[in-house]
Structures are given as C-alpha cells and as structure tokens.
Amino acid sequence: MSEFGGFIQDEVANDELDRIEAAYGPLAAAVRELVDATIRSTVPPEEAALALAEVEAVVKRLRAQQMPGPAGVRFNSEGRAWNWGNAVVGLRNAIAPPLEIVHVRSGLAHANVDLGAAYEGPPGLVHGGATALLLDHIMGETAAAAFTRVTFTGTLTMVYRRGTPLGPLRLDARIDREEGRKVWVVASIGDEEGPTVEAEGIFIIPRWAT
Numbered sequence: 174m175s176e177f178g179g180f181i182q183d184e185v186a187n188d189e190l191d192r193i194e195a196a197y198g199p200l201a202a203a204v205r206e207l208v209d210a211t212i213r214s215t216v217p218p219e220e221a222a223l224a225l226a227e228v229e230a231v232v233k234r235l236r237a238q239q240m241p242g243p244a245g246v247r248f249n250s251e252g253r254a255w256n257w258g259n260a261v262v263g264l265r266n267a268i269a270p271p272l273e274i275v276h277v278r279s280g281l282a283h284a285n286v287d288l289g290a291a292y293e294g295p296p297g298l299v300h301g302g303a304t305a306l307l308l309d310h311i312m313g314e315t316a317a318a319a320f321t322r323v324t325f326t327g328t329l330t331m332v333y334r335r336g337t338p339l340g341p342l343r344l345d346a347r348i349d350r351e352e353g354r355k356v357w358v359v360a361s362i363g364d365e366e367g368p369t370v371e372a373e374g375i376f377i378i379p380r381w382a383t
C-alpha cells in the first residue's frame with residue numbers, strides 16, 4: 174500500500190471489492206434501519222434493554238477484526254476508487270444516507286435522497302447542518318470535474334430559504350466558473366415545490382495536488 178495526499182493505493186482486486194461490497198452494503202443498510210428503529214421505537218424499556226444486548230453482541234462480532242483508523246479514500250490500478258467510510262456517500266457508513274450522485278457530465282450533478290428521522294433538526298424538518306453536509310459533498314464532487322482533480326472546500330455559503338421537509342429531496346450542483354486553482358460551484362437542495370437551501374462554494378485545488 175502507498176499513500177498520495179491521504180489517498181491510499183490499495184491493490185484489492187475488483188471482484189474481491191464486489192464481494193466485500195455485496196456483504197457490507199446490506200449490513201450498513203440494516204444499521205441505518207436500526208438507527209431509525211431506535212429513534213422511533215415505542216417498545217417498553219425492558220424490550221429496549223434486550224435489544225441493547227443483541228446490538229452489543231453484533232458490535233463484538235465486527236470488532237473481532239478492525240482496521241486501525243478510518244477507511245480512507247482508496248484506489249487500485251484497475252481504475253476503481255472507493256471511500257466506504259465517507260460521511261455522505263460511504264457504502265459502509267450508516268451515518269451516510271448514502272447519497273447516490275449522478276454526474277450528468279463534468280461539472281454538472283444531481284442526486285435524489287430520502288431523509289428520515291435521523292436527520293431531523295427543527296420538528297419535521299431536516300437539520301441545517303445535514304443539508305449543508307450533503308450540499309458540501311455534491312458540490313465537492315462536482316468541482317472535482319468527474320474525478321479528474323482533487324478539490325477541497327474553501328468557503329461555503331448557505332442561504333436557507335425555507336424549512337427542508339424530511340422525506341424525498343433533490344440536490345443539484347454545477348460549476349459556475351473557474352479561476353486558477355479556484356472553482357465556484359452553485360447548488361441547491363429542495364422538495365417538489367422547489368429549492369429550500371441554496372449554496373455557493375469556492376473549492377480549491379490544493380497547491381500540493383498540482
């Protein structure tokens with residue numbers, strides 16, 4: 174294994190990655206269900222205590238073999254990249270919705286997502302930090318121009334026009350302009366009635382990546 178600016182070259186073959194993803198993807202999806210079930214359960218405390226013992230047993234099983242730190246962003250020489258732990262798109266991260274981003278072309282992307290009880294801020298509405306998180310990520314991927322370059326968020330501005338309801342939502346992002354190592358991206362998240370949050374960000378191609 175070797176590392177470039179935190180990106181790890183890891184020669185796991187594609188068919189092995191498929192096998193791992195086929196097992197861990199559904200596991201993460203089940204943990205997402207667990208999160209939602211924990212928030213919304215109305216079973217008596219005695220029943221919750223039994224569930225706790227079962228969850229602790231599962232944690233113990235998974236802790237039997239662990240990587241030393243976070244999952245990182247990895248790639249192999251077969252041209253595949255994976256970032257299973259990413260907070261927004263990570264296949265193995267139950268905290269991630271996960272967002273499935275469609276890159277229509279370089280610099281233009283959208284995504285549909287359904288946010289449930291785990292993303293609540295004000296009653297019935299998505300937490301403002303959660304909308305910012307999702308927007309930051311889709312904007313970052315958009316700035317990266319179909320993964321041909323590395324970009325980091327420099328400045329992010331959010332305008333919250335109205336509350337974002339929990340439920341089905343759509344995100345849109347596009348590159349507005351570029352100047353040297355700076356890429357301006359505009360984006361929004363919203364429901365069927367239109368945008369609820371609009372964002373503008375300056376994404377920087379770091380000096381070390383040029």
Ligand SMILES: CCCCCCCCCCCC(=O)SCCNC(=O)CCNC(=O)[C@H](O)C(C)(C)COP(=O)(O)OP(=O)(O)OC[C@H]1O[C@@H](n2cnc3c(N)ncnc32)[C@H](O)[C@@H]1OP(=O)(O)O
Nearest residue numbers: 254255256309310313314325326327328353375377379380
């Ligand atoms: C499967 C694979 C998936 C991989 C894809 C994953 C996508 C992830 C998407 C999520 C995005 C994130 O959350 S990224 C994580 C959050 N962001 C960070 O942690 C960034 C922390 N900050 C930094 O690392 C650094 O400060 C940088 C990279 C932003 C800039 O450092 P630098 O490269 O040394 O920049 P520097 O030479 O000083 O400046 C270059 C130009 O940018 C301007 N500039 C510098 N900083 C800023 C700034 N914060 N806001 C605005 N503009 C700035 C300067 O004025 C200058 O303009 P001029 O003089 O040229 O006009």
